[in-house]
Amino acid sequence: MPLDMNYCLHLIRKLKILDKYPPEDTEVRLAEALATAPSIHFAEKFVDDWLRGHRKAPMPVDIYGATNAAHNLSKPSFSSFLVPLEPGEEPPGYKCDKCKDTGYVEVRAKAKPWDSKGEPYTGVRKCDHPPEHRGAAYGLL
Ligand SMILES: [Zn+2]
Numbered sequence: 001m002p003l004d005m006n007y008c009l010h011l012i013r014k015l016k017i018l019d020k021y022p023p024e025d026t027e028v029r030l031a032e033a034l035a036t037a038p039s040i041h042f043a044e045k046f047v048d049d050w051l052r053g054h055r056k057a058p059m060p061v062d063i064y065g066a067t068n069a070a071h072n073l074s075k076p077s078f079s080s081f082l083v084p085l086e087p088g089e090e091p092p093g094y095k096c097d098k099c100k101d102t103g104y105v106e107v108r109a110k111a112k113p114w115d116s117k118g119e120p121y122t123g124v125r126k127c128d129h130p131p132e133h134r135g136a137a138y139g140l141l
Helices: 005-017 027-034 040-053 060-074
Strands: 104-108 122-126
Touching: 005 027, 005 040, 027 040, 027 060, 040 060
Parallel strands: none
Antiparallel strands: 104 122
16 A cells, blocks of 8 residues: 655655755655655655765655565565465475474484573584485475
């Protein structure tokens, strides 16, 4: 959902002191670009950062570039590596039963427990995917 245009125009007008600020009939194009920001906070920060770092006013492409990048960062796309399951479909097995394909396995220290509650000190190390831990899905993907 785009941000409030009046507030974006108010923010954009803070940049009026900069060189190459567009004439009044086109400054709305900058406000439209700013309205695509993911949040009011992002829009305010963009304008403040631009004021501190630039002599010339931004072009719409500068603003769209920043807001698009912010959207891509805040909405990671899982679709490229997670295929949704059909209703009733079982999730696929792991290739490696030892690390469940995460690549890391938990290890527990053999030394005395780390803390007074007797919890063993644990960490992770890289899984070596030994053949004996290859799961049912090994070789199917
Ligand atoms: Zn493994």
